[in-house]
Amino acid sequence: xxxxxxxxxxxxxxxxxxxxxxxxxxxxxxxxxxxxxxxxxxxxxxxxxxxxxxxxxxxxxxxxxxxxxxxxxxxxxxxxxxxxxxxxxxxxxxxxxxxxxxxxxxxxxxxxxxxxxxxxxxxxxxxxxxxxxxxxxxxxxxxxxxxxxxxxxxxxxxxxxxxxxxxxxxxxxxxxxxxxxxxxxxxxxxxxxxxxxxxxxxxxxxxxxxxxxxxxxxxxxxxxxxxxxxxxxxxxxxxxxxxxxxxxxxxxxxxxxxxxxxxxxxxxxxxxxxxxxxxxxxxxxxxxxxxxxxxxxxxxxxxxxxxxxxxxxxxxxxxxxxxxxxxxxxxxxxxxxxxxxxxxxxxxxxxxxxxxxxxxxxxxxxxxxxxxxxxx
Amino acid sequence: xxxxxxxxxxxxxxxxxxxxxxxxxxxxxxxxxxxxxxxxxxxxxxxxxxxxxxxxxxxxxxxxxxxxxxxxxxxxxxxxxxxxxxxxxxxxxxxxxxxxxxxxxxxxxxxxxxxxxxxxxxxxxxxxxxxxxxxxxxxxxxxxxxxxxxxxxxxxxxxxxxxxxxxxxxxxxxxxxxxxxxxxxxxxxxxxxxxxxxxxxxxxxxxxxxxxxxxxxxxxxxxxxxxxxxxxxxxxxxxxxxxxxxxxxxxxxxxxxxxxxxxxxxxxxxxxxxxxxxxxxxxxxxxxxxxxxxxxxxxxxxxxxxxxxxxxxxxxxxxxxxxxxxxxxxxxxxxxxxxxxxxxxxxxxxxxxxxxxxxxxxxxxxxxxxxxxxxx
Numbered sequence: 001x002x003x004x005x006x007x008x009x010x011x012x013x014x015x016x017x018x019x020x021x022x023x024x025x026x027x028x029x030x031x032x033x034x035x036x037x038x039x040x041x042x043x044x045x046x047x048x049x050x051x052x053x054x055x056x057x058x059x060x061x062x063x064x065x066x067x068x069x070x071x072x073x074x075x076x077x078x079x080x081x082x083x084x085x086x087x088x089x090x091x092x093x094x095x096x097x098x099x100x101x102x103x104x105x106x107x108x109x110x111x112x113x114x115x116x117x118x119x120x121x122x123x124x125x126x127x128x129x130x131x132x133x134x135x136x137x138x139x140x141x142x143x144x145x146x147x148x149x150x151x152x153x154x155x156x157x158x159x160x161x162x163x164x165x166x167x168x169x170x171x172x173x174x175x176x177x178x179x180x181x182x183x184x185x186x187x188x189x190x191x192x193x194x195x196x197x198x199x200x201x202x203x204x205x206x207x208x209x210x211x212x213x214x215x216x217x218x219x220x221x222x223x224x225x226x227x228x229x230x231x232x233x234x235x236x237x238x239x240x241x242x243x244x245x246x247x248x249x250x251x252x253x254x255x256x257x258x259x260x261x262x263x264x265x266x267x268x269x270x271x272x273x274x275x276x277x278x279x280x281x282x283x284x285x286x287x288x289x290x291x292x293x294x295x296x297x298x299x300x301x302x303x304x305x306x307x308x309x310x311x312x313x314x315x316x317x318x319x320x321x322x323x324x325x326x327x328x329x330x331x332x333x334x335x336x337x338x339x340x341x342x343x344x345x346x347x348x349x350x351x352x353x354x355x356x357x358x359x360x361x362x363x364x365x366x367x368x369x370x371x372x373x374x375x376x
Numbered sequence: 377x378x379x380x381x382x383x384x385x386x387x388x389x390x391x392x393x394x395x396x397x398x399x400x401x402x403x404x405x406x407x408x409x410x411x412x413x414x415x416x417x418x419x420x421x422x423x424x425x426x427x428x429x430x431x432x433x434x435x436x437x438x439x440x441x442x443x444x445x446x447x448x449x450x451x452x453x454x455x456x457x458x459x460x461x462x463x464x465x466x467x468x469x470x471x472x473x474x475x476x477x478x479x480x481x482x483x484x485x486x487x488x489x490x491x492x493x494x495x496x497x498x499x500x501x502x503x504x505x506x507x508x509x510x511x512x513x514x515x516x517x518x519x520x521x522x523x524x525x526x527x528x529x530x531x532x533x534x535x536x537x538x539x540x541x542x543x544x545x546x547x548x549x550x551x552x553x554x555x556x557x558x559x560x561x562x563x564x565x566x567x568x569x570x571x572x573x574x575x576x577x578x579x580x581x582x583x584x585x586x587x588x589x590x591x592x593x594x595x596x597x598x599x600x601x602x603x604x605x606x607x608x609x610x611x612x613x614x615x616x617x618x619x620x621x622x623x624x625x626x627x628x629x630x631x632x633x634x635x636x637x638x639x640x641x642x643x644x645x646x647x648x649x650x651x652x653x654x655x656x657x658x659x660x661x662x663x664x665x666x667x668x669x670x671x672x673x674x675x676x677x678x679x680x681x682x683x684x685x686x687x688x689x690x691x692x693x694x695x696x697x698x699x700x701x702x703x704x705x706x707x708x709x710x711x712x713x714x715x716x717x718x719x720x721x722x723x724x725x726x727x728x729x730x731x732x733x734x735x736x737x738x739x740x741x742x743x744x745x746x747x748x749x750x751x752x
Contacts, residue, residue: 007406014405014622025623026402029390029576030383031701062440062578063601066618070601079598102598194619200405202438202578202621222455222478222597225439225446242442243570245578245621246390247401325407 005323009341010354012144012172012300012327013194014201016345021198024254029246037246038238044249045235047256051264052174052189052207054181059231061204062245065171065192068204069098071226072167072188073138075208076215079103081135084125084164086117086155090145090330095138095169102221104135113333114146114302116295119154126162135215136165136187142173145330147291147302147339149173156184165212171195174205175259176271176299176343187212193248196271196299198255198344202248208232271298274342274351281355286365290337299343302329304336306362311338314361322357381699385717386730388520388548388676388703389570390577392721397574400630405622413622414614420625421611423632427640428550428565428583430557435607437580438621441547441568444580445474447602448543448564449514451584452591455479457511460501460540462493462531466521466706471514471545478597480511489709490522490678492671495530502538511591512541512563518549521706523667523678523715525549532560541591547571550581551635552647552675552719563588569624572647572675574631574720578624584608647674650718650727657731662741666713675719678705680712682738687714690737698733 009016030037041060048058061067073095077083083104085096088111099106109125111117117139126134137159141152152168159166165187170179174189175196181189187209194201208216208228216228230241259267275298279289282303290302305311311328315338318324329337340354385392406413417436424434437443449471453459459480461472464487475482485501487493493515502510513535517528528544535542541563546555550565551572557565563585570577584592584604592604606617635643651674655665658679666678681687687704691714694700705713716730 007404009405009407011407011409013619014407017404022402022404026398028383028393028398029385029570031385031387031390032577033387033703034701062438063443064438064619067439067601073600074598098600101600101603192619194405200621200623201408201619202624222450224449224474224477225443226601227477242440243389243568243577244440245576247576248578325410327409 003323008324008350008353010324010326012339012341012343013192015195015198015341015343017200018198018255018258018345020258021251021254025200025247025251027247027250032240032244032246040250040253041240041244042238044252044256047253048205051256051259052179052181053183054207056181056207056209057232057235058205058207059228059235060240060244060249061206061226061231062202062242063204064201065190065204066094067226068190068192068206069095069169071206071228072190073098073102073104074221074223074226075219075228076165076167076188076212077102077104077136078220080105082107082133084109084134084137086122086137086139086150088115088117088146088148088150089113089140089143091143091169091171092140095140095167099138114148114290116148116150117155119151119158122155123158126158126164129162132163134162134164136167138167139169141168141170141179142177142297142299144172144300145333147297147300148295149177149297152179153184156186160185165215172299172343177268181207185209193252196344197252198258199248199251202245203252270347271343273348274298274346275301277348277351278340278342278354281351282358285355285359285362287362300339300341302337302339305338309362311335314338317361318357321360324354324357379699384700384726384729386700386702388715388717388719389568391571391574391717391719393576394574394631394634394721396634397627397630401576401623401627403623403626408616408620408622416626416629417616417620418614420628420632423629424581427632427635428555428557429559430583432557432583432585433608433611435582435584435604435611436616436620436625437582437602437607438578438618439580440577441566441580442470443602444566444568444582445471445545447582447604448566449474449478449480450597450599450602451595451604452541452543452564452588453478453480453512454594454596456481458483458509460485460510460513462498462513462515462526463487464491464493464522464524464526465489465516465519467519467545467547468516471516475514490524490666492524492526493531495527495534498531499534502534502540505538508539510538510540512543514543515545517544517546517555518553518673518675520548520676521709523673523676524671525553525673528555529560532562536561541588548675548719553644557583561585569628572719573628574634575624575627578621579628646723647719649724650674650722651677653724653727654716654718654730657727658734661731661735661738663738676715676717678713678715681714685738687711690714693737694733697736700730700733
């Protein structure tokens, strides 16, 4: 039976969408070849550049984030060229699979699920590439499947020093944590609308550097809808090559306004605070987090279940008793961990809500009960 | 200066979106891996099958219609294989270009812009293919750039009798005019959300036949985001391979409800009536239509300007005085014709609105003034 209770989406996308953004999306769409829409498109592009601290053009795609990852490979890596894929979870593996789908010669550098990529291992892997044959390195900034954030700054420097392209899946980091594209010299940064950008799913983005554009010029992969050159040419003319999602681009201008009102530094601090508050809270409930503090994602937290209450029960009760949706583990971690998203339009009191609900389900550990005594 | 007046979009997409659909889209998105969303997805898929009179699975893509056309080629036509592209306007040419982008050996069968494809010319072209090397024929059902509707039923029979695949761009016909997919044996039918389906732009659809799936099995083109097999597999499991546009799929279930309320036959009749009413009205204003009656599109009408008022003036005055947006001609017809869309959520009184406005701008012809005399 459907519940009338407002849902709290603590999954890694879709994430909570502010009413202001929903109201913008609900406006009647305008013609995408109108001067009014050109203004909106340029406002969105400028806002994305502002948030990414970059002069690189952010291409706006009507697709999910995976569409942007597809385009990142299809536009820069030719059949048979070497790609080093850094894999510490499902989304790192997806990037590797996309490169393989386009016929690249992919080598995976893996970290155990729950651990980050070791930048020194990247340095060693690249050092073996004495002929400089590795064209590109794919990396997941924030690995959603485990809740790990990688040290993108250090990894990017190693990759760029080697002379390869750094292709970044920043789908669940961009908008929540610093991704200074120009300073870190990131070649392609892909993100999506339904994460920290506070929109529903439906837009993909790809910021493309000068080095990446040089690779695009040499690309021989077949492509049409995700042909980045078509987007660049059109965006220079204040338009899009194909019909864009005008409603969500209007929504994006509203979410960017909100991000400017809060300020970038405050957004970054808020996400760190959400992470730390949640981690502290779940530990007080006797639960263990999957990822160590040093590499814990600011946007999603993976948690082991308690000894007495398993993952299916926790997820079911959160959903049925409190209408809070949290994510299961993925693939080899399915049913073994649960994941709580806290990206975008989420505040400390929402973490409080989640902790309250979790406490009703898993109870408190014996030692905590002793400490708090009769008040429990 | 922005106008507060409600805009009437008479362009070939985005088209007017009903309030009911906008309200559905404005709902807070739900998780795409939830049982609730699976129900919504299946409702949308069933509705699309109902409208297309088909058992073929309609794949729902987060993309524009062009994404669906890209996928239609990428999944069925291999590099070097022969494609016959029927071109009577900009969108027929786009389909040919997509096939070329994927390395197909494309032959164009052209009709003059403003004229339809002659089915007998298709028969002759295929008769020359004695070795049956032509893998697929691309055709635009309704050529938006000129306002021509092609005789898809006859063309499809000729193509299927020859043993080739028939790949159909039905972007501006599906939802307004019959496209009985199974009866006409159409192999891939592509459409988009922002036309007669009464949604904003952001969804692409591709209905895939058994014959087309056989070609998919033999496809060697690189692809990932538009890999049709991934969508089929997921949809059989009541889900999607990548994050879908949950908001617009919810909107789609609402627009399908409305289409069922009106009834398919009534929808088809309404679009024919809109076309005939508009054509009669513009002729009474002394203007000439581009396409002859026998091949006139039920969803978009192309019109030559009057001798005294040119296309830029007509478009500018419709926009500035009445906030009605009509489309310019495209490419070689730019500035020479204007196009009035009447697809989806458009009714006879809206045609009346457009004719009233047009009359204020182009006036009435001398002979019409004589006839109506003092009343003018």
